[in-house]
Amino acid sequence: MYKVHCINNIAKVGTDALGENFALTDDVANADAIMVRSANLHEMSFSPNLLAIARAGAGVNNIPLDRCAEQGIVVFNTPGANANGVKELVIAGMLLAARDICGGIDWVERHYDDPNVGTLAEKAKNRYAGTELAGKTLGVIGLGAIGAMVANAGRSLGMHVLGYDPYLSVKYAWSLDRHVRHVNDLKEIWANADYITVHVPATDATKGMISREAIAAMKDDVVVLNYARDALVDERAMAEALQEGHVARYMTDFANSNSTQMPRAIVTPHLGASTKEAEDNCAVMAANEIRDYLENGNIENSVNYGAVNLGPMSTSLRLAVFHKNVPGVIGAITAAVSGAGVNIENMTDKSRGDYAYSLLDLSGDLDDATIESLTSVNGIYRVRAIRK
Numbered sequence: 459m460y461k462v463h464c465i466n467n468i469a470k471v472g473t474d475a476l477g478e479n480f481a482l483t484d485d486v487a488n489a490d491a492i493m494v495r496s497a498n499l500h501e502m503s504f505s506p507n508l509l510a511i512a513r514a515g516a517g518v519n520n521i522p523l524d525r526c527a528e529q530g531i532v533v534f535n536t537p538g539a540n541a542n543g544v545k546e547l548v549i550a551g552m553l554l555a556a557r558d559i560c561g562g563i564d565w566v567e568r569h570y571d572d573p574n575v576g577t578l579a580e581k582a583k584n585r586y587a588g589t590e591l592a593g594k595t596l597g598v599i600g601l602g603a604i605g606a607m608v609a610n611a612g613r614s615l616g617m618h619v620l621g622y623d624p625y626l627s628v629k630y631a632w633s634l635d636r637h638v639r640h641v642n643d644l645k646e647i648w649a650n651a652d653y654i655t656v657h658v659p660a661t662d663a664t665k666g667m668i669s670r671e672a673i674a675a676m677k678d679d680v681v682v683l684n685y686a687r688d689a690l691v692d693e694r695a696m697a698e699a700l701q702e703g704h705v706a707r708y709m710t711d712f713a714n715s716n717s718t719q720m721p722r723a724i725v726t727p728h729l730g731a732s733t734k735e736a737e738d739n740c741a742v743m744a745a746n747e748i749r750d751y752l753e754n755g756n757i758e759n760s761v762n763y764g765a766v767n768l769g770p771m772s773t774s775l776r777l778a779v780f781h782k783n784v785p786g787v788i789g790a791i792t793a794a795v796s797g798a799g800v801n802i803e804n805m806t807d808k809s810r811g812d813y814a815y816s817l818l819d820l821s822g823d824l825d826d827a828t829i830e831s832l833t834s835v836n837g838i839y840r841v842r843a844i845r846k
Contacts, residue, residue, distance in 0.1 A: 460752050463489035465497045468514055469734075472741020476749055491748045493741070496520060504529060509842070510751055512744035515540060515731055516603075517687065518761050519660060527762040527813045530780035530840025534747040534759050538603035539739035540731035545607040547730050548655055548685050549615075551709035552596075554724055555653070555681040557588035592616030597651030599623070599644070599667075600686070605657035606630045609638045620647050648675035653683065660687035670695035679706040685730050688712035696720065755817050755844050757808075763815045764808030773803055775823050776844040779816040782837040783809040790835045791816055798828045 461483040462476060472493070473482060483489055491510040492499075498520045499511070511521060512534040526533050554560060565582055569575045596612040598605050601623035612619045613635040621638050623630075634640075641647060647654060654676065658664045668682065668691040676682075682705055684691050691708075693716040699705040700721050708723040717725045731740065743759075750756045755778040756767045768776070777795070781787045788807060795802055801821040808815055824843065832841045 460490045462491045464493045466495035468493045469738045469741035471738045472745045475742045475745040512748050514740035514744045523762045532760050533762045535761055536740045536743040539743045540736035541603040541607055543733040543736035544604045544730040548608050551683050555707040558586040562586040594652040595650050597647035597654040600657035601626050601630050606633050610635045653681045655683040656686050656690050660689040665689045666692050673699045681707045683709040685711045764810040766806055766808045766817050768817055773819040774846050775820045777818040778842040780839040781814050783812050783814040784837050787837045794832050
């Protein structure tokens, strides 16, 4: 029986999806896996029992990925599970920016008890006039699960759409509306887009990509939408551009001491994935990832180890080996197995940066001494025997 500890509330439909071989535990020290949403795990010490962490969401900046990799702990996320919820909030953000809906609502709330509110409203409404999205140009930076949906939604709203993604996958390229124009230079988006929305992870390469220089190159009265990560935007430069009137609106889902003080910014409290459907989808995907890994050793949607899949177990023993991505380690693994008189029926190995993962189906069992000898090989982080 595998034990799973939930940090944060995980939707019941997800924990139910773990199946009969799993039980929830309040004791994290004895857990085989952790399911988490937004809790910060960087200061957390991980038990030697811990095999996996599944983030019910896409971002994993709350998890120490390298430390987990070096302990042979697989970290999963759930890409695409919350994409529709975020897409819909982005569309709402564009509409709120185009039409002064918030200002109009505030006006009505201030005059709610005036018996002449209807007559006054007809006179006041011109103050809150806006523009339509149809015919405007939308620039989408990052065409993954969310960005591709936003681009297609923009087309459905009658917008011209420019998409930028130097790492565009075949999967998402096929999903894009054929009228979305892919550009190879961000300068095209800065110069032409009336609305710019960013959908990339926060990495060393992307942090601050909406820079002072980028903002200066944008059209006057541009609307910038950031429902990805606050670190992608130079917030001081954005505040100045809003103050000067160069940027018409900044729409962001990240409330902090900078964004909440910006003029003409509309800030929401990280609502992107806060729908029942998104939370359910993320929880179920995270549960399925944990179950397949713990029961079969297969890895899908990991952010610190490569994808490996040998299907359901068909032999009595499957050996999972976590190691450095260096020469000689695979040879040491196969030599130890053959030296024990056991045949390798099937094997796969996948690297991801400095880390690699080997999965072997064996024709017979290995004794504890052989497995222990593998753990002492230089470059091997962890060896796990999965038995039927």
